[in-house]
Amino acid sequence: MGRARTTGETKGAFGGARVSRQRRAIASAAARFGSAFTVERLHAAVTDAGEPAGLATVYRAVTALVDAGSLVGIGTRDGSALYAWCGRDDHHHHFVCTRCGAVRGIECPLGESALGAVRGEGYTVTGHDVTLYGLCPDCRHARDGATP
Template sequence: MTATRSTRQRDVITRVLDGAEGPLAVGEVLIRAQTDLPGLGVATVYRTLKLLTEQGHIHPVTLDGETRYERAGRGHHHHFSCTGCGRVFTLHTCPVALPSGTVYPGGFIVEAHEVTLYGRCPECAAAPADA
């Protein structure tokens, strides 16, 4: 029975990450997964995220010193962090034209890059400033 329960927990956590608009923090995964599994605990979420990372299904993203998780295989993308609500969104266009192999001034050879843009998401931007 434990194996079935673990599989259900993995399935729910995987669905949560697949449906997310961007990488999620552990607490966000927990809250969203508890909709389907009210008794789910944070230790189980940590164990499951570790397992899914080891299996290559998800990967960690560090933003502002906080580890978040997103589904692997999304290809080249960047993130937008809302300073209003704290949500993080995946951006599917690249704001930086630095392909791998580019020689950056000073002799730095680019292998990859990560960009996080900060500002207000459409919801927060539409809200009155005093709200």
């Protein structure tokens, strides 16, 4: 696996797709988020960074990044889709903090034992989603200290 994808390297984030100045700025802004974000927020972040891009362009860049595996969709919130930057190439899933939106990669907990049950009944499993929700350490302490 030679394709290293680090936070700073936004070049290869689009896979084989063409990379423009706007897309570089969009990928860079997405990578700088430490938590989940909406397309609207990403658009604002890109604009604030001094590289204005149209909303449609941001949507297209997000689609390209998801296709390339650099971005993952983390459910939806208030009717808009949430995304999170993903610097990993291996198979894994995510923990999402329901308070601040922080995202953390987790190992896939599904083994042959979990899939074997349905497979034994003639089912073919081609994919799966696993997402954990809860509080990150920071938000946990913040909530414990304040009145809910």
